[in-house]
Structures are given as C-alpha cells and as structure tokens.
Amino acid sequence: DLNASEDSHLPKELVEKYTLTRVLGRGACGEVRLAFAKGSCEKFACKIISKKKFSVGGKTPVNLTSQVMGEVNILKALKHPCIIRIEDVVDTPEMLYIVLELVEGGELFDKVVAIDKYDEATGKLLFFQMATAIKYLHDQGITHRDLKPENILLATDDLETLIKVTDFGLSKFVDAGSMMKTFCGTPTYLAPEILLTAGSGTYTKAIDCWSLGVILFIMLSGYPPFSDERKDMDLPKQIMGGHFSFPKQYWSEVSDTAVDLIKQMMIVDPKKRITFADVLNHPWLKDDGMRTKAMALMYPDTDGMAPPKLPVAKRKATEGDEEPTRKRKS
Numbered sequence: 001d002l003n004a005s006e007d008s009h010l011p012k013e014l015v016e017k018y019t020l021t022r023v024l025g026r027g028a029c030g031e032v033r034l035a036f037a038k039g040s041c042e043k044f045a046c047k048i049i050s051k052k053k054f055s056v057g058g059k060t061p062v063n064l065t066s067q068v069m070g071e072v073n074i075l076k077a078l079k080h081p082c083i084i085r086i087e088d089v090v091d092t093p094e095m096l097y098i099v100l101e102l103v104e105g106g107e108l109f110d111k112v113v114a115i116d117k118y119d120e121a122t123g124k125l126l127f128f129q130m131a132t133a134i135k136y137l138h139d140q141g142i143t144h145r146d147l148k149p150e151n152i153l154l155a156t157d158d159l160e161t162l163i164k165v166t167d168f169g170l171s172k173f174v175d176a177g178s179m180m181k182t183f184c185g186t187p188t189y190l191a192p193e194i195l196l197t198a199g200s201g202t203y204t205k206a207i208d209c210w211s212l213g214v215i216l217f218i219m220l221s222g223y224p225p226f227s228d229e230r231k232d233m234d235l236p237k238q239i240m241g242g243h244f245s246f247p248k249q250y251w252s253e254v255s256d257t258a259v260d261l262i263k264q265m266m267i268v269d270p271k272k273r274i275t276f277a278d279v280l281n282h283p284w285l286k287d288d289g290m291r292t293k294a295m296a297l298m299y300p301d302t303d304g305m306a307p308p309k310l311p312v313a314k315r316k317a318t319e320g321d322e323e324p325t326r327k328r329k330s
C-alpha cells in the first residue's frame with residue numbers, strides 16, 4: 001500500500017539507496033516494509049520506527065532514542081547465522097529506518113499455528129539453533145529479554161530451516177567493560193545485590209532461558225504452558241508458582257529427555273534454572289545427526305564445518321606448512 005504522501009517524507013539517504021514497497025508486517029513501534037537495493041535489486045526488510053511514539057508532548061526524550069539507537073548498535077555488533085543481520089541504518093529526527101536482511105519464511109508463531117506442532121526431531125533442530133544464537137548473545141554480554149515465537153523468524157518455508165532471532169527492542173547491552181570496572185576498586189559503595197548477582201545480567205540471562213523453555217513447550221505440544229483460560233488460577237500465579245504440566249493427551253509422543261530439558265529451563269528460581277551452556281550439553285541435544293544438519297544450515301558454504309572459534313596463534317612457517325597444492329585434474 002504505497003502511501004505517496006508518506007513516501008515523499010522518506011529521507012534522501014534512504015531513497016537514493018533503496019526502493020521501499022509493500023508492508024510486510026506492523027509492530028508496536030512501526031512497520032516493516034519490503035525494500036529493494038537500487039542497482040543490485042537485492043531484497044531487504046526495512047523496519048521503520050516512529051520516534052513520535054516515544055515522545056511525550058512533542059519532545060522525544062533523549063534516553064528513549066538512545067535506547068532505540070542502543071538496539072541498533074547492539075545489532076550492528078552481532079554476527080551470527082541465526083541472528084538477523086543489520087544492513088544499514090538511516091536516522092532522522094522523527095523516524096529511524098533499520099534495513100535488515102530479509103527473511104522469507106515468516107514467524108515461528110504462524111508456523112506452529114499452521115502445522116499444529118513440530119515433530120520432536122524438527123523441533124530439536126530449530127531449538128538447537130535458537131539456543132546457539134542466544135548463547136552467542138550472552139557470550140557478547142547481551143540479553144534479549146523479549147524472546148517469543150513472534151521474534152523467531154524462519155529463513156524459508158521448509159520445515160527444516162535456518163532460524164533468525166530478531167526484535168532486540170528490549171535487549172540489554174551489559175557491556176563487559178562496566179562489569180570489570182565495577183569490581184576493580186574497593187566495593188565500599190557497591191550495593192549488596194551487585195555483589196550477589198556478580199554485577200548484573202545474571203538474572204536477565206536466566207530470563208532468556210525461561211522464555212526459550214516456554215517456546216520449546218509450545219513447539220512440541222502446540223499449546224502454551226500457561227493460559228488465562230484457567231478459571232482456578234490467574235496467569236501470574238500460574239507462572240510464579242510454576243504451575244504447568246505435561247498431560248499424556250498432548251505429550252505421549254514426546255521423549256522424557258525433552259520434557260526433562262523443558263522442566264529445567266522453566267525452574268521458577270532463576271538461580272536454580274539451567275544455564276545455556278548446560279542447555280547445549282543436555283542429553284536431548286546430544287544428537288550428532290541433528291547437529292550436523294544444524295551446522296549445514298548455519299554454515300552452508302562449508303557444508304556445516306563451523307569456522308574455527310578462536311584465532312589460531314600464528315605459527316612459524318615450517319616445512320610442509322604451506323597450503324596443500326590443489327589436486328590437479330588428472
């Protein structure tokens with residue numbers, strides 16, 4: 001729905017590089033439109049955030065803009081196959097335009113509704129990618145804080161597909177630097193909870209674990225663990241009391257190891273909840289066939305062999321170190 005008047009307000013910096021076309025989705029703070037790069041015609045998703053929504057009485061509070069810019073900087077700093085890549089940002093006084101890689105499979109939420117629920121093997125393949133992506137985020141000192149099936153996008157319409165985590169609206173960028181500084185000096189003025197939670201982020205990291213546990217519950221059963229349809233108990237009470245169960249009627253085909261992992265991710269006490277490191281070591285994910293498939297989806301050109309994690313220390317070139325000569329066609 002091309003709205004000429006609106007488009008005439010698009011900043012030159014955006015229009016000279018991209019042609020914006022149809023609306024793909026509408027979110028709380030704006031909409032997402034299909035964009036084509038001029039020249040290459042490469043497809044992108046352009047997220048348009050109206051800062052007016054944040055402003056009170058016409059004045060956009062600095063902190064909210066910086067929060068949104070915070071999201072942008074968070075996204076720009078990230079590089080992972082299962083995290084939406086940011087292509088470009090155009091910032092103007094009223095609007096923020098974030099050009100993102102386009103994902104053509106739509107939302108996990110809609111997929112689960114369409115297929116009722118995932119079979120365990122496919123659910124495990126998608127869940128493993130999510131857990132890997134969130135573990136990567138946590139290793140960068142970032143917590144997502146708003147994980148839900150709407151924020152997990154699917155690269156293609158295939159059942160077995162690459163997933164992309166998106167919408168870092170509420171993410172917290174707990175930069176390690178501030179943590180180190182906090183613990184350098186004498187803790188004369190340090191509040192007890194800072195010492196208790198080792199600086200911060202611990203709880204919010206556990207929040208991501210809980211959310212992903214709820215997503216796994218929904219993927220394998222097709223319905224949510226907590227619902228406001230329950231008469232006897234309201235939603236907050238169900239959640240804070242951890243009142244959820246695995247009725248045979250919906251869970252009979254799901255393995256005990258899968259159920260065990262969900263239970264550990266949805267432990268009410270954040271200190272007792274499983275960490276992402278342990279999630280990735282859980283028996284349910286000790287499945288080489290699944291991991292091989294996941295690696296091939298995440299690192300396709302290298303048929304799944306992940307790039308070396310740490311830079312290998314430069315070795316002195318010694319005999320036989322040079323690149324093996326490519327086999328000559330016989």
Ligand SMILES: COc1ccc(CNC(=O)c2ccc3nccnc3c2)cc1
Nearest residue numbers: 024025032045100101102103104105106
């Ligand atoms: C042009 O062909 C297309 C085919 C399928 C779609 C469905 N995708 C979408 O509708 C969509 C929605 C929000 C997004 N947010 C960030 C990144 N990509 C997104 C993609 C969009 C376009």
